[in-house]
Amino acid sequence: xxxxxxxxxxxxxxxxxxxxxxxxxxxxxxxxxxxxxxxxxxxxxxxxxxxxxxxxxxxxxxxxxxxxxxxxxxxxxxxxxxxxxxxxxxxxxxxxxxxxxxxxxxxxxxxxxxxxxxxxxxxxxxxxxxxxxxxxxxxxxxxxxxxxxxxxxxxxxxxxxxxxxxxxxxxxxxxxxxxxxxxxxxxxxxxxxxxxxxxxxxxxxxxxxxxxxxxxxxxxxxxxxxxxxxxxxxxxxxxxxxxxxxxxxxxxxxxxxxxxxxxxxxxxxxxxxxxxxxxxxxxxxxxxxxxxxxxxxxxxxxxxxxxxxxxxxxxxxxxxx
Ligand code: TXA
Ligand code: MG
Numbered sequence: 001x002x003x004x005x006x007x008x009x010x011x012x013x014x015x016x017x018x019x020x021x022x023x024x025x026x027x028x029x030x031x032x033x034x035x036x037x038x039x040x041x042x043x044x045x046x047x048x049x050x051x052x053x054x055x056x057x058x059x060x061x062x063x064x065x066x067x068x069x070x071x072x073x074x075x076x077x078x079x080x081x082x083x084x085x086x087x088x089x090x091x092x093x094x095x096x097x098x099x100x101x102x103x104x105x106x107x108x109x110x111x112x113x114x115x116x117x118x119x120x121x122x123x124x125x126x127x128x129x130x131x132x133x134x135x136x137x138x139x140x141x142x143x144x145x146x147x148x149x150x151x152x153x154x155x156x157x158x159x160x161x162x163x164x165x166x167x168x169x170x171x172x173x174x175x176x177x178x179x180x181x182x183x184x185x186x187x188x189x190x191x192x193x194x195x196x197x198x199x200x201x202x203x204x205x206x207x208x209x210x211x212x213x214x215x216x217x218x219x220x221x222x223x224x225x226x227x228x229x230x231x232x233x234x235x236x237x238x239x240x241x242x243x244x245x246x247x248x249x250x251x252x253x254x255x256x257x258x259x260x261x262x263x264x265x266x267x268x269x270x271x272x273x274x275x276x277x278x279x280x281x282x283x284x285x286x287x288x289x290x291x292x293x294x295x296x297x298x299x300x301x302x303x304x305x306x307x308x309x310x311x312x313x314x315x316x317x318x319x320x321x
Contacts (some may be wrong), residue, residue: 006149009240010121013164022046022159024138024152025061025125026166027117027176029090029193030145030283031152032061033133033160040055040102043134049159052141052270057090057107057133059175060114062165068114072099076184080204085202090171090193094179105134107305115175126268137174144226144286144318147172172280173310178206193279210313213243227318228286233295234319240298250294252285254278254302264269265294279307286318 002276006033013023017034020042025034025253033050035042048053062068065083073096075083097112103146106112106308114132126133137145138152146152149165159162176192176198180211186206188196199206230250233240237251250265251258255273258266267285269278289297300317302308 004153004160004163006153008121008164008165010125010128010161010164013125015124016162017129017133021161022049023136024101024149024160025119025122025133025164026121026149026164026169027061027119027135027156027170028088029117030147030169031138031149031155031163031172032062032133033152034115034133034135034136036060037105037132038100038102039131040104042108043102043104046136047139049156050136050139051137052098052139054104055107056136056141057109057135058105059123060101060105060112060132061126061135062114062132063088063123063293065114066280066287067130067139068132069156070100072096072112075100077186078180078182078186082178082186082199083116086194086198087116088123089116090113090173090175091199092175092177092190092192094177094189097303103268111179113177116220117175119166121164125164128215129180141233142227144228144283145174151284153253153297168280168284170280171276172204172283173307173314191313193307193310195306196309197306218297226283226314228231228290228297230290230295230297232286232299232301232315232319234301234315235301237298244296244298247296248294249288249296249298250292252282252289252297254300265292273309275303275305275311278302279311281312282311 022035061209069246094111101112146170149163173195174192176194177190188208252267269281302311
């Protein structure tokens with residue numbers, strides 16, 4: 001079977017993208033499945049390879065806001081301030097688009113999601129292109145996002161020619177998505193790798209709306225998403241382990257080690273208790289649980305602060321169904 005080449009050749013990746021093909025790219029959050037964001041054919045191919053419904057819009061990645069500003073109606077002052085403070089970084093901003101961005105990219109929505117990712121290989125790649133890159137997370141629709149080139153190869157390797165290998169993603173959880181209402185008040189639509197506290201430092205208090213009504217079906221906002229194949233439950237780990245003794249259980253904890261529990265079926269995301277570290281390990285842990293011999297994943301609620309909020313959001317979505 002044909003499978004993607006994995007490497008660090010930026011020129012090769014650039015040539016493939018210029019010819020309308022798809023390439024998986026590393027970012028600091030998760031790996032993306034990239035194609036020319038101005039080319040409907042490339043966008044269609046992204047939806048196809050991911051098996052993603054067309055009502056779920058894509059994020060356009062660039063290395064400089066100036067490169068896409070001609071394709072945008074306006075950039076609110078608060079948006080510009082956020083961009084200046086945190087780009088490149090794990091923050092996606094919704095901005096009113098002009099026709100240059102195909103409606104297919106935004107699922108017909110008037111705004112386009114824009115992000116400058118913070119990864120040296122991908123920034124160099126973007127600097128060689130005169131178009132932005134549409135890049136959803138490089139996983140089949142509904143599954144856990146990939147944080148290594150190997151994760152991408154395992155699932156999409158047969159469908160794309162090249163994976164640009166940038167190592168393990170340092171943040172490991174998708175970008176935070178922020179938009180602005182008619183009064184230029186910031187609204188967070190997806191919790192992610194940028195802490196709410198950091199956004200508020202720039203904009204003042206933000207509201208959070210994880211069930212956007214204008215496009216209620218857009219995943220990330222869909223309940224069952226970011227989900228491993230195995231059933232996952234959240235609660236007091238020790239109690240749940242006892243209550244589920246008839247199951248072959250795997251556990252994922254924040255920092256605590258369970259004694260008298262098979263260490264090969266136990267993943268501690270951050271023994272030192274760092275939420276940033278836990279976030280960077282979360283998706284690899286969920287994938288690992290799918291690989292090993294367990295039939296139930298037990299995990300716990302994380303502290304509701306910093307990246308703990310995004311971790312809890314992902315776990316909740318993974319636990320539905
Ligand atoms: O960290 C990330 O954001 C990664 C990396 C590759 O950059 N990308 C990513 O893309 O997570 P994806 O497609 O898996 O998630 C994008 C989500 C959509 O599911 C949707 O919820 C939201 O972004 N989105 C995109 N465009 C939007 C728009 N115009 N209005 C509202 N939400 C939008
Ligand atoms: Mg995704």
